[in-house]
Amino acid sequence: MDLVLTTFLKMAFILAVILGLVPVLIWAERKGSAFIQDRTGPNRAGIAGIRLAGLIHPIADVLKLLFKEDVRPAGVHRVMYALAPFLVFFVSLLTYAVIPFGDYLEVGGRRIPLVVADLDVGILYVLAIASLGTYGIVMGGWASNNKYTFLGAVRSTSQMISYEISMGLALMGLLLVSQSLRLTDVVAGQGVLLWGFLPRWGVVIQPLGAILFMTAAFAETNRNPFDLPEGESELVSGYHLEYSSMKFALFFMAEYTNLVVASALIATLYFGGWNLPWLSRAVIEARAGVLLPLLLGAHVAVCALAAALYLRRASRERGKFGDGRDREPGLMAGVCILAWLAGLAAFALRPWEIGPAGASLLATVLQVGAFVGKVVFFCWFFIWVRWTLPRFRYDQLMHLGWKVMLPLALANLVVTAVVVAFV
Amino acid sequence: MNGKVHGYGGRMTLWERLYLVEIFRGLGITIRHVIRNLLHTGDLPTLQYPEERRVYSERFRGRHRLMKREDGTPRCVACMMCSTACPADCIHIVAEEHPDPAIEKAPASFEIDLLRCVYCGLCEEACPCDAIRMDTGIYDLAADSRAKFWVDKEFLLNNTTDGTR
Numbered sequence: 001m002d003l004v005l006t007t008f009l010k011m012a013f014i015l016a017v018i019l020g021l022v023p024v025l026i027w028a029e030r031k032g033s034a035f036i037q038d039r040t041g042p043n044r045a046g047i048a049g050i051r052l053a054g055l056i057h058p059i060a061d062v063l064k065l066l067f068k069e070d071v072r073p074a075g076v077h078r079v080m081y082a083l084a085p086f087l088v089f090f091v092s093l094l095t096y097a098v099i100p101f102g103d104y105l106e107v108g109g110r111r112i113p114l115v116v117a118d119l120d121v122g123i124l125y126v127l128a129i130a131s132l133g134t135y136g137i138v139m140g141g142w143a144s145n146n147k148y149t150f151l152g153a154v155r156s157t158s159q160m161i162s163y164e165i166s167m168g169l170a171l172m173g174l175l176l177v178s179q180s181l182r183l184t185d186v187v188a189g190q191g192v193l194l195w196g197f198l199p200r201w202g203v204v205i206q207p208l209g210a211i212l213f214m215t216a217a218f219a220e221t222n223r224n225p226f227d228l229p230e231g232e233s234e235l236v237s238g239y240h241l242e243y244s245s246m247k248f249a250l251f252f253m254a255e256y257t258n259l260v261v262a263s264a265l266i267a268t269l270y271f272g273g274w275n276l277p278w279l280s281r282a283v284i285e286a287r288a289g290v291l292l293p294l295l296l297g298a299h300v301a302v303c304a305l306a307a308a309l310y311l312r313r314a315s316r317e318r319g320k321f322g323d324g325r326d327r328e329p330g331l332m333a334g335v336c337i338l339a340w341l342a343g344l345a346a347f348a349l350r351p352w353e354i355g356p357a358g359a360s361l362l363a364t365v366l367q368v369g370a371f372v373g374k375v376v377f378f379c380w381f382f383i384w385v386r387w388t389l390p391r392f393r394y395d396q397l398m399h400l401g402w403k404v405m406l407p408l409a410l411a412n413l414v415v416t417a418v419v420v421a422f423v
Numbered sequence: 424m425n426g427k428v429h430g431y432g433g434r435m436t437l438w439e440r441l442y443l444v445e446i447f448r449g450l451g452i453t454i455r456h457v458i459r460n461l462l463h464t465g466d467l468p469t470l471q472y473p474e475e476r477r478v479y480s481e482r483f484r485g486r487h488r489l490m491k492r493e494d495g496t497p498r499c500v501a502c503m504m505c506s507t508a509c510p511a512d513c514i515h516i517v518a519e520e521h522p523d524p525a526i527e528k529a530p531a532s533f534e535i536d537l538l539r540c541v542y543c544g545l546c547e548e549a550c551p552c553d554a555i556r557m558d559t560g561i562y563d564l565a566a567d568s569r570a571k572f573w574v575d576k577e578f579l580l581n582n583t584t585d586g587t588r
Binding site: 032035036037038039040043211320321384385387388389 | 443446449450452453454456457460461464467468469471474
C-alpha cells in the first residue's frame with residue numbers, strides 16, 4: 001500500500017514539474033529568441049497589469065487554443081488522426097518513469113528512492129520509448145492525408161533511424177564504464193571523484209560519447225539544427241500542419257516535454273544526475289549546520305537585490321503606462337521584500353542547529369534541486385542552440401548521421417571497450 | 424574587412440570543418456546578445472508602439488483634413504479638382520450653391536473612402552484654394568467596420584493637426 005502511495009506521489013511530483021516547465025520553456029523560447037535577435041519578446045498579456053516579463057502569455061495561448069475550432073480536414077484517417085497527438089504526448093511522458101530525480105527521501109526512518117520505476121533495463125527502456133515517439137509523428141503525418149505532413153513524417157522516420165544508431169552506440173560506451181543498465185547505478189557511479197578532484201561524470205570519462213549523445217538527442221527531439229520534420233520553409237509546418245486547437249497544442253506541448261526528457265537524460269547519463277559536484281550526501285549531512293545558514297544568507301541577499309532593483313524601477317517608471325501595468329514593479333518589490341523577511345525570520349529558528357533528520361532532508365532537497373537545475377540548463381541549451389544554428393540541408397543531415405557520427409560512435413565504443421578490458 | 428573570406432565553394436580550414444568549435448563560437452555570440460539585452464532592456468531598438476510613437480516629419484502625408492474659412496464654413500469650393508486628380512478615385516463631392524454670391528459653389532457633401540486612398544497627396548496639390556490638406560500626422564487608421572472608413576465632411580473638418588483624432 002505504501003509503495004502504491006509513494007509511487008503516486010512521485011508521479012504527481014514529476015508531472016507537476018514537467019507540466020509546470022512546459023509553459024516556462026515556451027516563454028523561455030520566445031523571450032530567449034527575442035533577446036538573441038535584439039527584440040523585446042512577449043510583454044503585453046497580463047492579469048490586472050501583472051505581466052511577469054511575458055510569463056502570462058503561455059496562459060493566454062492555452063486559453064486561445066482551448067476556444068479555437070477543432071478542424072478535421074476532409075479525407076483524414078479518423079482514428080489515427082485523433083490518436084496521433086495523444087500518442088506523441090503520452091510517449092514523451094513515459095520516459096520519466098526510470099529517470100532518478102534524487103537519491104532517496106528519508107521519512108520516519110524509511111528510505112524512499114526518488115525514482116518511479118527502478119528498472120534493471122532502464123536504458124533499454126529509455127531507448128525503446130524514445131523510438132516510439134516517432135510513431136505518433138508518423139501517424140499524424142500519414143493520417144492527415146496531406147503531402148507536406150507526409151513528407152514531414154517520412155523525414156522524421158529516416159532521421160530517427162539514422163540517429164538512433166549513433167545514440168545507442170554512444171550509450172554503449174557509457175554502459176561499459178558504468179557496468180549497469182540501471183539508471184540509478186549509472187547516476188550513483190558518477191558521484192565519486194576521479195583522481196581526487198574531478199567529478200567522475202559521464203562527460204569527463206566519455207567526452208566524445210557525450211557530444212554524440214547530445215547531438216543525437218537534438219535529432220531525436222526534432223529540434224534545430226535537426227528540425228527537418230517541421231521545416232517550415234519547405235513543409236509549411238511539417239507533420240502537424242493539419243492539426244488545430246488542442247490537438248495542435250498537444251503536439252506543441254509534446255515538443256517541450258520531449259525537450260525536458262532529452263535534457264533529463266543528458267543530465268542523468270553524462271552530467272552526474274542528481275549529484276552535486278564535490279558535495280556528496282555524506283558531506284552535505286555532516287556540514288548541514290554550515291550549509292543551511294549559507295543558503296539562507298544567499299536567499300536573503302538575492303531577495304534584497306531583487307527588491308532593490310524592482311523599487312528602482314518602480315520609482316523610475318512611475319505613471320509610464322497610465323494603467324494597471326504601473327503597479328507591477330511595486331507589487332514585485334513587495335513580493336521580494338516578503339521573501340526577504342521570510343529568509344530573515346528563518347534565522348530565528350537557528351538553522352545552524354539542524355538535526356540529522358533535517359540534514360537528510362536538506363541533502364535530498366539539494367540533490368533534487370541540482371537535478372532540476374541541470375535539466376533547466378540543458379533545456380535552455382536546446383533553446384540557445386536552436387536560435388544560433390541554421391537548419392541542416394537534408395543530405396548534410398544524412399552525411400552527419402551515417403558518415404560522421406556512426407564511425408565516431410563505433411570508434412568510441414571500441415576504444416572504451418579496450419580500455420575497460422585491459423586497464 | 425580583414426581575415427579570410429570564404430566564398431561559395433571556398434575551402435574551410437580543418438578547424439572550421441570540425442564544426443563543433445564554430446558552434447561554440449556562435450553560441451558565444453548569441454549569449455552575448457542575451458546578456459546585453461537582459462542587462463539593458465531599455466536599449467532595445469523596439470518601439471513599444473501604442474505607448475511610444477514614431478515622430479514623422481512635417482511633410483508626412485497622414486489622414487486628410489478640410490480647412491475652414493474664418494467664419495467656420497469649409498474653404499472648399501467643390502471645383503472637383505481633387506476628385507479628378509485622385510488616382511484611387513476615393514473622393515466623392517456633391518456640390519451646391521454657396522449662400523454668398525461672391526462664392527460660386529460649396530460642397531453639400533465631401534466624402535473620402537480612406538480604404539481606397541493611396542495617400543499620394545495629389546488632391547493637396549490639385550486644390551486651388553488650399554482646402555484639403557494631409558498634414559494631420561494621423562497614420563494609425565483602425566475601425567471595426569468598413570463603413571467607418573467612409574468619412575464625411577464633418578469628420579474631415581474636425582480633424583486636427585496634432586494627431587489627437
